[in-house]
Amino acid sequence: MSEIRLHIDGAEVTAQEGMTVLRAAKEAGIRIPTLCHHEMLEPYGGCRICTVEIESRGRTSLVAACLYPVEQGLLVRTRSEKVDKIRKVLVEFLLSHAPDSPILDELAREYGADPSRFRRESSFCLLCGLCVRYCAEIKKKNAVGFVENGGKRIISFVPEIAIKECWNCKECFPLCPTSYLQAAYFLTEGLSLSTDAVWKE
Ligand code: SF4
Ligand code: FES
Numbered sequence: 001m002s003e004i005r006l007h008i009d010g011a012e013v014t015a016q017e018g019m020t021v022l023r024a025a026k027e028a029g030i031r032i033p034t035l036c037h038h039e040m041l042e043p044y045g046g047c048r049i050c051t052v053e054i055e056s057r058g059r060t061s062l063v064a065a066c067l068y069p070v071e072q073g074l075l076v077r078t079r080s081e082k083v084d085k086i087r088k089v090l091v092e093f094l095l096s097h098a099p100d101s102p103i104l105d106e107l108a109r110e111y112g113a114d115p116s117r118f119r120r121e122s123s124f125c126l127l128c129g130l131c132v133r134y135c136a137e138i139k140k141k142n143a144v145g146f147v148e149n150g151g152k153r154i155i156s157f158v159p160e161i162a163i164k165e166c167w168n169c170k171e172c173f174p175l176c177p178t179s180y181l182q183a184a185y186f187l188t189e190g191l192s193l194s195t196d197a198v199w200k201e
Helices: 021-027 081-097 102-111 130-138 159-165 180-200
Strands: 003-008 011-016 051-056 059-064 075-077 144-147 154-157
Touching (some): 011 021, 081 102, 154 159, 154 180
């Protein structure tokens, strides 16, 4: 594997071929915010909060740091007017869905985001997919998944699997940036138990 030299926020950074900009930055002690990324999971690129500005062969563009591979001589800016503006709007939009998320609150303070910019449509799920991917990739259980598409997309536990597998696991709970996952699980569990009770009557 060959060594790649790039610049992140003006500092020269050495990375390995195939690494993402996010990983190279992290190893150099430079923080890029993430919401849908997890070291143990396949890159997803869903939330775009890790957007950075890159300059390569004279061209500037905005890319997701968690997906973009390092390149020889790449210039990366993790904070710039454009980057900060994108993150601010993303946080404002996500806060309209999950107003109580501590991670979003922190990001709102950092980027000066206005929590009331968008009309509240509290779904309490950011669709980051961490729970779905953790259960599929690490636990190989698929007890939770996405249902529907587009604006109607939500996560849902599969009751038959969740009742058997989740009680002793719950490893996805701490990954969720909002309280939605736990609520969805306990709702699933509650509904399954009451359905069982009805059947037994
Ligand atoms: S329930 Fe939580 S972890 Fe799962 S997709 Fe929604 S925000 Fe992400
Ligand atoms: S952390 Fe990169 S797109 Fe979500």
